[in-house]
Amino acid sequence: MRILVVEDEKRLADALTQIMREQRYTVDTVYDGEDGYQYARSGEYDAVILDVMLPKRNGFDIVRALRRDKVATPVLMLTARDELESKINGLDCGADDYMTKPFAPEELTARIRALTRRQGEVFLEEMAFEDIVLELANSDLRCGAKRIRLSYKEFEVMKLLMLSQNAIVPKEQLIVKVWGPESEAEDNNVEAYISFLRKKLFFIGSKVGIQTIRKLGYRLGSEAEA
Amino acid sequence: MRILVVEDEKRLADALTQIMREQRYTVDTVYDGEDGYQYARSGEYDAVILDVMLPKRNGFDIVRALRRDKVATPVLMLTARDELESKINGLDCGADDYMTKPFAPEELTARIRALTRRQGEVFLEEMAFEDIVLELANSDLRCGAKRIRLSYKEFEVMKLLMLSQNAIVPKEQLIVKVWGPESEAEDNNVEAYISFLRKKLFFIGSKVGIQTIRKLGYRLGSEAEA
DNA sequence: CGCGATGCTGAAAACTTGCTGAAATGGGTT
């Protein structure tokens, strides 16, 4: 989860950055309105913490511009003034929430959680290993420009292998997690799917291969190592 | 736009209802937590204004229950206490915003506007995707000079697909949002409409197509990609 | 090396899921 902090007061900016990093967000920090706007416009953030009073360009202005640019990133406005006017102004500009300084760190994190929750879950969108990427949203397996659609079970098997990175995944575990603990699935079912996946890995030209560790299971590795 | 007000104090409840009606929202009002939960659970509101202290069931509890039921309706919590604790509590329960009593009517309406804006119920004239434009006012789908009228349900399905841009929209979600959560609609109903829409997309000569992602849902994409 | 155990894979079968044309339904209008 990526957060953009736009705040000119160095001490406060650092504090905000620190607080958010502790919550395991990836934080970028900029110190004036113009930079803030440019960064936020990229749309790659999951939330923006935006001071109202800023050099070069004020917060209201930035939010309005972002919304006009069709950037929907949630924005939390920050201001020293506790006036109703500026609250309403902020929310009406298209900001999603509003907080007055000073504030407790917990309040900040709670508000950011509330803002990011919506998109939240979905944001881990892909898994990577070596030169391949598994797109969680649509079950596509990608290597460079080439891609191929995986079926439901192929996807599940691949996901488990990638989740374990280089570790060995026992057949038994694949059966339990993909076919279910009650299932009648046999080893050969897994073998068939490993075979399907190998074909698809070859097709997209990946150097990643599925290695067989006899009697133990399978694991991912690059063809080179072996 | 439909709003649910859950407030036990009669005077305040009436005031809230009045304020929101003046803003042309359709307002339903209930006076205790249990009713509040039941009504909100229908998912048919665009926002809920929820008091924390309520007979039968408190506000935190209700939000938590709603989120557990996968109801994503934005909730604005209302409380007399200006304590940080209860703010955090409210937001972490899954509420989307928080306001302390007393408040100015303008602040309430500004916050509700902010909450409802986010779900994309924006009053735009039209929505665009690649070479097609959906005219919200008259339900026409346009590609260049060619246009065709969509029926009500065709329009709703198309709107949801376009709202999600490239993201996958599950059949289930289409059923819930177009046919309603209580409906008996089956997958085949959606399939039939997807089929209608494909014919119309073809008719207006768009390069946009509706892609099927087996077991997951549908999404828009240009014919080229695939 | 020879043998059994283990794993691989292509093809076919069995099954699921999705598509679509046509007909039925049903509400609203003329």
Added chain:
DNA sequence: AACCCATTTCAGCAAGTTTTCAGCATCGCG
């Protein structure tokens, strides 16, 4: 009542997925 239109229903087909199975390949052990 006759018609129009949106919507639902249904049946058969198409496409995609999963299972099954047979035969071959490979491994490791004696």
